[in-house]
Amino acid sequence: MxxxxxxxxxxxxxxxxxxxxxxxxxxxxxxxxxxxxxxxxxxxxxxxxxxxxxxxxxxxxxxxxxNRFPRLAAPDQISSIIVLGGATQSRIGGARGVTELNAAGDRMTAALVLARRYPDAPLIFSGGIGTIISEGETEAASARRFFLEQGIPPERLVLEDQARNTDENAQLTAGLIAERHGPAILVTSAFHMPRSVGLFRKMGVDVVPWPVDYRSTGREGFGFDIAxxxxxxxxxxxxxxxxxxxxxxxxxxxxxxxxxxx
Structure with a gap:
C-alpha cells in the first residue's frame, strides 16, 4: 500500500x-x-x-x-557489496536486449570497481520494477546482463528482483545477508544514501556507505543559473x-x- x-x-x-x-x-x-x-x-x-x-x-x-555521508576509506574486509537499483532503463533495455544505464549509472560502474577490489565478496543487486504498471524486465535482469558482460562470474551475483522501492530493497536484501559476518558496502546515489542507510539500520544491517552519482558540487549557493x-x-x-x-x-x-x- x-x-x-x-x-x-x-x-x-x-x-x-x-x-x-x-x-x-x-x-x-x-x-x-x-x-x-x-x-x-x-x-x-x-x-x-x-x-x-x-x-x-x-x-x-x-x-x-x-554531503550527509562523505565517502570514507574502504574497509579491509567486507561481507558483501550491496547495489541498489535505479541505474538502468530496464523497459528500453529489455525490449532491445541491451543494458541501458541512466544518469545514476555510477552505481553500476562503482560496483565493478568494488567487485575487483574485493574479489571474494558476493555482489548483491536489489531491484525489481518500480512502477505501478509493470512492463519490461526487472532491474535485476538488466543488472545481471551488465555484470556478466563486464566479466563478473555468475556465481558471484546475488540478484533480488522483487523490490519496488527503497524500503523493499532493505527488507528483502537483509534476508540475503543475514548469515554473513562483517559490514556490507552499500552503493547508491549520494542523495539517496541517508534514506537508504536509515532503512538498513532499521533492519539491523551494518552497512558502509559508498555514495556515488553526485548531482552537485556540494558548495553551491542560491542564485540564477540559466545554462x-x-x-x-x-x-x-x-x-x-x-x-x-x-x-x-x-x-x-x-x-x-x-x-x-x-
Missing part, C-alpha cells in the same frame, strides 16, 4: 505537475471572470518555473543529502522527492530520524 500511495502522491506533487496545475487553475479562474486571482495564480506558476528551472534551487536542496534549465528542473525534482521520502518514512516509522547521519 505504501508503494502505491507514494507513486500516486508524487504524480501531482512533482515540480512540473505543480506548474501545469497552477496554469490550469489560472485558466479556469480567468474563464470564470476571476481575473485578478487568475493573475496571482499564473504569477505563481511563472515564479515556480523561474525557481526550479533558472536558479540553483535544486543544488541547494540536494546538497545536505549528498541548463532542464537539468535544474531534474535536480530540483530529485531533491524534493527525496526530502518528501525522508519525511514520509520517518512519519511511518520506517526510519528513526528525518535525516539519518554517520
Amino acid at each position: 505504501f508503494f502505491y500511495l507514494s507513486k500516486i502522491f508524487w504524480a501531482p506533487a512533482q515540480p512540473l505537475s505543480v506548474i501545469l496545475l497552477l496554469i490550469a487553475v489560472g485558466l479556469v479562474l480567468s474563464i470564470m471572470g476571476r481575473r485578478r486571482l487568475a493573475l496571482v495564480v499564473q504569477g505563481l506558476a511563472g515564479l515556480t518555473v523561474l525557481l526550479v528551472g533558472f536558479t540553483s534551487l535544486g543544488s541547494v536542496l540536494i546538497q545536505p543529502l549528498e 541548463n534549465p532542464v537539468l535544474n528542473l531534474e535536480v530540483t525534482g530529485i531533491a524534493v522527492r527525496e526530502w518528501i521520502g525522508l519525511l514520509a518514512y520517518r512519519w511511518s516509522g520506517k526510519i528513526d530520524e528525518v535525516l539519518p547521519g554517520p
